[in-house]
Amino acid sequence: MKSHDDAPDQQLDDLDFEILDGIRALFERVDPMPAGLPGRVRFALAMRGLESEVARLVTEEDPRLVGARGTERSRTVTFDSASLSIVIRIEENKNGSVRIDGWLAPPQPREIEMQTSDETLSVSSDDQGRFAFAEVPQGTARLVVVGTAARDQGAGGPSVVTPALVL
Amino acid sequence: MDEATSVTAPPERTDRSDRAARMADLLDAAKGGSEEALGQITAELSPMLWHVARAAGLGADDAEDVVQTAWERLLSHLADIRVPQALIGWLVVTTKHEAWRIRSSGRRQRPADQEWLTALPDHAAGTEEQIILDEQQRALWRAVGRLSAQCQELLRIVAFVPRPDYQSVSAALGMPVGSVGPTRGRCLQKIRVLLADELDGRRA
Numbered sequence: 001m002k003s004h005d006d007a008p009d010q011q012l013d014d015l016d017f018e019i020l021d022g023i024r025a026l027f028e029r030v031d032p033m034p035a036g037l038p039g040r041v042r043f044a045l046a047m048r049g050l051e052s053e054v055a056r057l058v059t060e061e062d063p064r065l066v067g068a069r070g071t072e073r074s075r076t077v078t079f080d081s082a083s084l085s086i087v088i089r090i091e092e093n094k095n096g097s098v099r100i101d102g103w104l105a106p107p108q109p110r111e112i113e114m115q116t117s118d119e120t121l122s123v124s125s126d127d128q129g130r131f132a133f134a135e136v137p138q139g140t141a142r143l144v145v146v147g148t149a150a151r152d153q154g155a156g157g158p159s160v161v162t163p164a165l166v167l
Numbered sequence: 168m169d170e171a172t173s174v175t176a177p178p179e180r181t182d183r184s185d186r187a188a189r190m191a192d193l194l195d196a197a198k199g200g201s202e203e204a205l206g207q208i209t210a211e212l213s214p215m216l217w218h219v220a221r222a223a224g225l226g227a228d229d230a231e232d233v234v235q236t237a238w239e240r241l242l243s244h245l246a247d248i249r250v251p252q253a254l255i256g257w258l259v260v261t262t263k264h265e266a267w268r269i270r271s272s273g274r275r276q277r278p279a280d281q282e283w284l285t286a287l288p289d290h291a292a293g294t295e296e297q298i299i300l301d302e303q304q305r306a307l308w309r310a311v312g313r314l315s316a317q318c319q320e321l322l323r324i325v326a327f328v329p330r331p332d333y334q335s336v337s338a339a340l341g342m343p344v345g346s347v348g349p350t351r352g353r354c355l356q357k358i359r360v361l362l363a364d365e366l367d368g369r370r371a
Contacts, residue, residue, distance in 0.1 A: 016355050017330075019362065022307045024326040026300070030308075033217035037231055038210045041238050045209065046202060113243070119268065120240065144243045161243055 055079035055086060055143075055162045077165065083157040084145060090167060097135040098167045104129035104145065108156065111146040140164050187331055191251040198245050209238055212255065215327040216262045222323040223266035233269060237262040255332045256339030259324065263340070303366075310361035318354035 058078040074091040088102040104110060107129030114121040114133050117140060125131035142164045148156035190211075196204030216237055220230035240261055241248075248254050300308065311319060321340075328336045 012333075012355070015359065019307070019355065019358055020322065020326045022304065023311060023322055026304060026308055026311070027218055027323060027326065028214075029300075031218075031221055033214045034227070034231065037217065037234060038213045040231070041209045041213055041235050042206045044235050045205060045238055045242060115243070119264070159243060 053081040053083060053158055053160045055081040055084070055160050057163060058085075079143075079162050081160045084160050086143065086145065086160070086162065088143070090165075093135060095135075097137055100133040100136055100167075102131045102143070104131070110148065110156070113144040113146060114141050115144060116141040136167055138167050141167055184331075186329065187251065190254070194248065194251045194254060208254075212258060213238075215255075216258060218327045219259055219262045219324050220266050222320040223263060224270060224320075225266050229269055230266075233262055233265045236265050240265075252332065255328060256336045259328065259336050260339045263324075306365035307362060309365050310358050313361050314354065314357060318357060321354050322358065 056079060058080050060077045061075055074089055076087065076089045079086040079088075085105040086102060087105070088100050091099045091101075093099050100114070102112070102125070104125050107127065108125065109127055109129075110125050112123050112125055112131050114123075114136055116137055118137070121133055121136065123131050123133060143162040145160040147159035190208070193204045193208050197208060213234055216234045217230060220233040221227075225233060237258055241258065244257070248257055311322070314322070324340070325333065325336070
């Protein structure tokens with residue numbers, strides 16, 4: 001039995017396709033993509049490095065703080081990859097989101113992304129390798145230390161991606 | 168010999184499935200670390216993403232940024248794109264989300280107005296800056312201009328999606344899987360009416 005799902009374009013007829021092709025042709029003429037864009041994209045991607053390291057979860061502690069029962073909880077998670085160690089402390093905010101403080105070792109300024117299911121938050125670490133996300137929605141997320149091209153002076157390196165974290 | 172089967176230009180239909188197979192190969196190669204393969208994918212799909220970003224109402228500079236960001240995001244998500252059919256949907260949705268994020272961040276004060284709609288002069292003949300279109304194209308352009316902003320955006324995106332990927336993209340954009348979706352159906356229905364009206368109007 002043939003369901004609708006088997007025939008996604010069932011309702012589109014030749015005129016629809018003709019109209020869509022016409023719209024495409026119009027926009028290609030009226031508002032074309034700047035010719036240099038693919039080259040710039042390529043350059044940016046090459047800078048960033050295609051290979052990313054996957055960081056491994058090393059330790060996870062969940063010390064419920066005594067004396068502040070139910071209001072303050074934090075845990076510390078450590079990840080290791082070939083080029084970096086990442087330690088993060090996850091603390092619950094009053095509004096239900098979490099705060100994340102992190103450190104990179106060896107310490108270095110890098111661009112750091114927190115990828116949640118809905119959005120990607122972006123911060124930078126300082127010279128000491130410290131970084132913080134003040135408010136991250138609860139849920140699943142992962143951390144990406146964005147790769148850099150320059151690997152001089154021992155700083156920088158490929159992207160490092162952590163496994164998914166449940167915040 | 169096999170001259171008949173070797174180098175003759177393939178018909179369009181074969182072209183499409185060849186394209187899908189080629190994209191699958193490129194995606195595998197990119198996952199394996201080939202920057203060349205990734206470069207080919209970006210060359211092929213960046214125009215589509217440009218139109219997604221512009222359709223969302225972004226200015227040219229922001230649209231470029233957003234396209235670039237979408238590709239950068241793809242790098243850290245490559246492993247998640249298990250089937251090549253998912254690639255285009257993922258890119259379109261990521262570009263659209265990123266465009267929304269920039270729009271709502273208030274970084275640019277340009278409202279939702281579609282600046283490109285005014286890019287086309289109203290009369291065919293004129294200065295060298297103007298784009299010459301035939302009567303049919305002009306009617307289509309005017310019909311597009313009479314659509315709601317939502318329909319303009321949707322049809323512009325869909326027009327740039329390769330046909331075999333309509334389904335995955337419509338699903339990714341939150342339209343019902345397995346149909347063209349009520350919104351797209353409605354938008355196509357509307358433009359048919361508007362187009363007929365424009366063509367009639369010129370004849371009258």
